[in-house]
Amino acid sequence: MFAERRNGSLRIAVASGKGGTGKTAVATNLAATLSSEGYRVVYADCDVEEPNGHIFLKPTIRSVERVGTPVPDVDLSRCNGCGKCGDICEFSAIVCMNGKVITFPELCHGCDGCILVCPENAIRETQREIGCIERGRRDGIEFIHGVLRVGEAMSAPLIRAVKQKLSDEDVAVIDAPPGTSCPVIETVRDTDFVLLVTEPTPFGLSDLRLAVEMVRALNLKLGVIINRCDIGNSGVRDYCAEQDIPLLLEIPDDREIARAYSRGQMAVEVAPSLKVAFAGLWERIVTRISSRNDE
Amino acid sequence: MKQLVVISGKGGTGKTSIVACFAALSQNRVLADCDVDAADLHLVMDARVRHRELFRSGKKASIVSEKCVDCGECERLCRLGAVIRNGDAKGKDSDSLHIDPIVCEGCGVCYHFCPADAIAFGETVSGEWFVSETRCGPMVHARLGIAQGNSGKLVSVVRSQARGLALKHGLDLIIIDGPPGIGCPVIASVTGTDLVLVVTEPTLSGVHDLERVRQLASHFRTRTVACINKCDLNPKMTAHIEEHCEETGMEVVGRIRYDKSVTLAQIAKTSVVEYSDSPISLEIRQMWEHIGAP
Amino acid sequence: MKIAITAQDNELHSAVDPRFGRARWFIVIDIDTGDFVPVSNAKNLDTGQGAGIQAGRHAAELGVKAVVTGNVGPKAFRILKAAGIDVHIGAKGTVEEATCQFKAGVLGLAKQANVEGHWA
Ligand code: SF4
Ligand code: SF4
Numbered sequence: 178m179f180a181e182r183r184n185g186s187l188r189i190a191v192a193s194g195k196g197g198t199g200k201t202a203v204a205t206n207l208a209a210t211l212s213s214e215g216y217r218v219v220y221a222d223c224d225v226e227e228p229n230g231h232i233f234l235k236p237t238i239r240s241v242e243r244v245g246t247p248v249p250d251v252d253l254s255r256c257n258g259c260g261k262c263g264d265i266c267e268f269s270a271i272v273c274m275n276g277k278v279i280t281f282p283e284l285c286h287g288c289d290g291c292i293l294v295c296p297e298n299a300i301r302e303t304q305r306e307i308g309c310i311e312r313g314r315r316d317g318i319e320f321i322h323g324v325l326r327v328g329e330a331m332s333a334p335l336i337r338a339v340k341q342k343l344s345d346e347d348v349a350v351i352d353a354p355p356g357t358s359c360p361v362i363e364t365v366r367d368t369d370f371v372l373l374v375t376e377p378t379p380f381g382l383s384d385l386r387l388a389v390e391m392v393r394a395l396n397l398k399l400g401v402i403i404n405r406c407d408i409g410n411s412g413v414r415d416y417c418a419e420q421d422i423p424l425l426l427e428i429p430d431d432r433e434i435a436r437a438y439s440r441g442q443m444a445v446e447v448a449p450s451l452k453v454a455f456a457g458l459w460e461r462i463v464t465r466i467s468s469r470n471d472e
Numbered sequence: 473m474k475q476l477v478v479i480s481g482k483g484g485t486g487k488t489s490i491v492a493c494f495a496a497l498s499q500n501r502v503l504a505d506c507d508v509d510a511a512d513l514h515l516v517m518d519a520r521v522r523h524r525e526l527f528r529s530g531k532k533a534s535i536v537s538e539k540c541v542d543c544g545e546c547e548r549l550c551r552l553g554a555v556i557r558n559g560d561a562k563g564k565d566s567d568s569l570h571i572d573p574i575v576c577e578g579c580g581v582c583y584h585f586c587p588a589d590a591i592a593f594g595e596t597v598s599g600e601w602f603v604s605e606t607r608c609g610p611m612v613h614a615r616l617g618i619a620q621g622n623s624g625k626l627v628s629v630v631r632s633q634a635r636g637l638a639l640k641h642g643l644d645l646i647i648i649d650g651p652p653g654i655g656c657p658v659i660a661s662v663t664g665t666d667l668v669l670v671v672t673e674p675t676l677s678g679v680h681d682l683e684r685v686r687q688l689a690s691h692f693r694t695r696t697v698a699c700i701n702k703c704d705l706n707p708k709m710t711a712h713i714e715e716h717c718e719e720t721g722m723e724v725v726g727r728i729r730y731d732k733s734v735t736l737a738q739i740a741k742t743s744v745v746e747y748s749d750s751p752i753s754l755e756i757r758q759m760w761e762h763i764g765a766p
Numbered sequence: 767m768k769i770a771i772t773a774q775d776n777e778l779h780s781a782v783d784p785r786f787g788r789a790r791w792f793i794v795i796d797i798d799t800g801d802f803v804p805v806s807n808a809k810n811l812d813t814g815q816g817a818g819i820q821a822g823r824h825a826a827e828l829g830v831k832a833v834v835t836g837n838v839g840p841k842a843f844r845i846l847k848a849a850g851i852d853v854h855i856g857a858k859g860t861v862e863e864a865t866c867q868f869k870a871g872v873l874g875l876a877k878q879a880n881v882e883g884h885w886a
Contacts (some may be wrong), residue, residue, distance in 0.1 A: 195510040196652045198486010201677070226653040227482050229677040247551075267531060267580050269816030270551040274826060274848045281841055284816055288551055288579030327687045330624065330656035355483050355652055356509035357609050358623050359615060362574055378513045380488065388511060391618045395574065408735050426709065441676035632788070639774075664785070 186369040188349045189318070189462065192392075193255060194384025196355035199299030199404035199428070200374045205233040206351040206445045210455035212317040213346055222366040223321035223336045223355040224421060225308060229288075236313035238325035244323070246334040251278045255299035264298060268437040283330070290390035303320035307397035308335045310342060319346060336363045357391040365392065370466050372400045372425070377409035382416055389422065396439040398424075398465055402458070423465060426458045473638055475665040477660060479480035479650035479689075480672065481681025483510070486701040487671045489734050492516045492647040492743035495608040501645040503611035505628045506600070506661040513649045516741055519604035527599040527614065529625050529719035530532050531578040532570050539590035540569060541633050542547075546582035546591065553689055555582065599626055605634065624656035631661070654688045662689060667763065668692045668696040669725070674709035679716065684719055699759060726759030728752060769792050770825050771861050771870065772835040776804035778862045784836025786853075787818035793861045797869060802861075818842030818865055824852060834868050840879035855880055 179337045191204040200316040201224070222230040236308040239384040249262070249271055258276030270285035271278065282305045297361040315348045332354075338366050343349045353371075365371050375385040385401065394400045402419055406427035417424045428434075428444075428451070438445040445452045476494070480487040491513060495503050505513040513519075525640040527538035533544070533554075547555040547569060554575035559570050571582070573596075582594035601614035612634045616623050634646050650661040662668055668689045672682040682698065703710045704749050710727070717724050729752055745753045772789030773780045781791035787810060795802040807824060810817045811877030818838075825833055832852040846853050853872040857864040865872050 195483040195507075197482055223752075226655050226676075229482070231678060232680065234675045248682050265580065268577055269819040272823065274823065274845060275850075276798060277848050279844055281816070281819065281844075281849050284819075286577050286579055288577070288581050289549070290579055290581045290584065293549070293581065293585065325654070325682055327654060328659070328691055330659060332655055357618055358620065359508050360655070366574070366748055376484075378735055379515050383515060384510045385513055387618070390823055394618050408732065410739050435628075435705060439675040439678075439709055450608070628788075 186345055186347055186349065187370070187466065188343070188351060189370050189372060189384075190351045190353050190368040191372045191374060192286065192353035192361060192364040192365055192388060193355055193373055194357065194386070194388040198262050198374045198376050198381065201229045201233065201352055201357065202444060203372065203374050203402055204350050205230050205442055207455055208318050208350040209236070209290050209443055210452050211350070213452070214456060216348050217319075217346045218317065218319060219319035219337055219343060219349045221349055221354070222352045223339050223360075225325040225332050225335045225339070226354060227362070228322045228324055228352075229444060230352050231320070231322060233324070233443050234315045234318060234320055235441075236278040236318070237314040238311045240312045240396045242310045242312075243257070243306050244308050244335050244338045245306045246285070246286045246331060247302045248282040248305045249280055249291050249300045250303040251280060251300045253278065253303070253419055255297045257297050257299075259296060261296065263295045265290040265294045287334070289385035292330070296299065307331055310335075310339055312342065318415065330428055332360045333363045336360055340364070354376050355386045361391065365397065366395055368397065368407065370462055371397050372402055372462070373399055374402045374404055375413055376405050377411070379410075379412060382412040385413060385416070400425040400462065400465060402426045402428065404428045423461070426454060427453070434460060473635070473644050473646065474610040474667070475646040475648060476667045476669065477506075477648040477650045477661050477665045478669045478671060479661065479683040479685060480542045480652055481654070483652035484676060484677070485671045485673050486728075486734060488512045488516070488649055489738065489744060490646060490671055490701070490756065492701065493745045494647050494704065494760055495606070496743045496746050497757060498645055498647065499610075500643045501609055502634045502638045502641075502643050503606065503608065504646055504648045505611065505613035505632050506630055506648050506657065507651045508614045508623050508626045508630065508657065509651060511615060512608075514604060514611065514613050514741055516608035516738060517604075517608060517611060518741060519602075519606050519613070521602045521604045523603040525601055526597045527601055527616075528595045529598050529757055530620070531580065531593055532573050532576045532596045533580065533582050533591050533593045535574070536590050536592055537568060539588050541590070542569065543587060543590045544569070545573075546586055547586055549578055549581050551581075552577055564731070590607045601626065601629055601633065603637065609643065612637065623651070623661040627651070627657045627660040635638060640740045642669050643694050654684050658688065662692055662694065662754060665694055669763065670696060670698045670722075671701050672698060672713065673702050674700060674713060676709070679709070679713055682713065683716070683720075685706050686722055697725045697763060699728065700724060701728045702730040703727040704729045717762065726755065728755045728759070767798060768794055768828070768830045769822065769832040770805075770828060770830040771813050771857065771864050772807075772833070773804075775808075778802060779841070779860045781860060782834075782836060782857045783862045786835045786838050786842050787837065788822040789821070792825065792828065795829060795861075796863055797865065806845050815844065819845050820851065822846045822881055832868070834864050838876055838881050843876060843879040858874070872884065
């Protein structure tokens with residue numbers, strides 16, 4: 178299940194303690210900047226519950242692939258009603274009632290426990306669809322995103338599937354879901370660097386603390402970007418200084434940028450100065466990655 | 473007892489600021505912060521924690537190294553790749569097996585099939601929940617541990633505690649600050665409520681998320697209404713959202729302008745309606761009256 | 767015949783809990799004799815997923831022939847059906863009143879789930 182180490186390619190996850198901080202804007206603008214600088218870039222949207230990167234990158238989608246997760250399929254003609262499958266399942270996804278086996282595929286974690294334990298070999302694995310992966314291209318950027326089916330509670334397998342599609346581009350910019358729970362962990366683990374996007378407000382700070390704790394628990398390198406840096410107070414900056422967290426970029430609250438965003442346009446398209454800023458951001462990230470033991 | 477949940481699809485649309493205003497404008501209510509991944513409501517409610525309890529959920533496996541005979545069966549069986557040789561982990565060079573608690577989903581397969589009985593398998597503490605006192609009545613909130621799953625279950629705990637408090641104190645309204653997204657914590661927040669308010673923004677992603685959230689809420693056949701925050705940011709998009717709402721039968725109950733006092737109120741640790749009488753406060757009050765404060 | 771009524775507390779005058787999986791109590795009543803026993807379903811309250819499934823198994827273990835509640839979700843319904851337990855929905859008021867409603871045959875016999883699942 179682990180992604181093999183890539184030959185020299187870098188994976189950068191863009192995350193935030195909560196949504197709406199401009200995470201997707203940062204990820205797409207970074208991808209666009211790198212691409213225009215001649216890197217081979219893949220943008221991967223792992224925010225599968227609300228994938229929004231496509232709105233800005235507007236890729237031409239050229240392939241759609243359904244993603245499933247393994248679930249049990251019981252051959253009732255072989256089942257002896259012993260109930261061992263129901264006993265082993267920790268998720269109530271398979272239950273044996275009065276000798277009759279019932280499955281609830283939407284609860285299944287695909288652990289194979291029931292298959293392994295069944296004395297009659299009555300259970301085999303089938304697939305249940307949880308979403309799809311769409312791939313495409315926009316200018317020089319490879320585009321991949323996962324789209325979770327509405328009402329589906331299981332996002333981790335889809336995120337894993339998106340990450341498995343990453344190949345040998347120079348840089349993968351991975352848009353993570355907001356928060357600090359499983360889907361985020363699934364997204365950021367085994368990346369080379371995590372960019373945390375926040376706002377200089379009390380809510381922003383409180384969410385940033387959680388995100389930093391998460392990244393540190395995973396032993397990954399990180400840096401912070403403050404979006405709408407001119408609103409709010411100095412809490413986030415003080416925290417970064419105190420925690421020795423590199424502040425890599427500050428983006429001002431610009432009506433022009435906000436309007437471009439609301440139209441689904443990328444900031445680097447309307448404000449060329451930002452392109453320079455993102456190029457500088459990239460240099461600082463690379464320096465951080467190549468320096469050892471600074472986190 | 474009525475339950476109102478405020479959700480937003482994507483985060484950062486001003487959902488918590490609106491919940492804080494509703495808290496200030498209502499009476500006889502219990503607050504429930506179900507955004508357990510990134511709880512913020514307590515920051516503006518000057519919450520004083522009166523009771524805290526550990527949240528146990530989800531089992532996790534670990535290897536008892538004294539018993540382990542290093543057969544590698546667990547490593548072979550685990551479909552998540554949670555069993556690793558220590559040598560794989562940073563900074564360790566020993567070759568023994570261990571289980572990465574962050575990856576383990578607690579299926580127990582290794583525990584059942586370990587020939588040496590060397591796997592410990594039990595419930596773990598994966599967070600904490602609190603009952604606090606605020607200037608707007610009692611509030612239940614929680615904090616999910618880092619790298620823990622099961623936020624849906626913690627949401628259920630927060631909601632059942634809030635319900636318990638409401639019954640106990642004869643309070644007739646529960647105001648729920650919901651989590652972002654459309655996944656299990658959202659489902660757990662929306663289920664069994666009487667009214668869903670979706671806060672959106674006039675951006676393309678706002679429209680996109682609004683539609684996904686609407687589909688989710690329609691599963692539950694709960695009355696769902698929308699509020700467009702920062703509506704003056706893009707009047708054309710606001711009009712577009714209104715059309716979309718009209719077509720899908722979702723009433724737009726509030727249009728709220730962009731106003732710096734939202735951030736200023738946050739810094740002052742209070743709600744916008746308590747902080748100032750600016751036009752935005754009026755808009756929020758009107759929305760509250762419109763959705764029919766019970 | 768024994769039936770189980772979902773309740774918010776453990777007495778005959780307790781209010782019916784409209785939820786099945788997450789009801790705090792099952793009041794098991796022998797409708798022929800009127801004897802009743804409250805059975806706690808509390809361990810299911812905080813279950814993440816599958817509360818209805820576990821509650822359904824619980825009801826089956828209690829040996830009841832029917833369940834009387836407000837609503838039933840799809841997972842619980844499948845389990846109860848497999849166990850041969852009838853599900854009567856739409857019960858209101860107290861447990862005592864629900865017993866009368868059941869005896870009078872005014873409750874709906876569920877042919878399928880009447881609410882969405884997911885922690886209902
Ligand atoms: S594969 Fe695992 S989770 Fe799925 S039904 Fe079987 S035992 Fe349960
Ligand atoms: S373990 Fe196999 S034989 Fe036993 S009840 Fe399950 S499916 Fe049937």
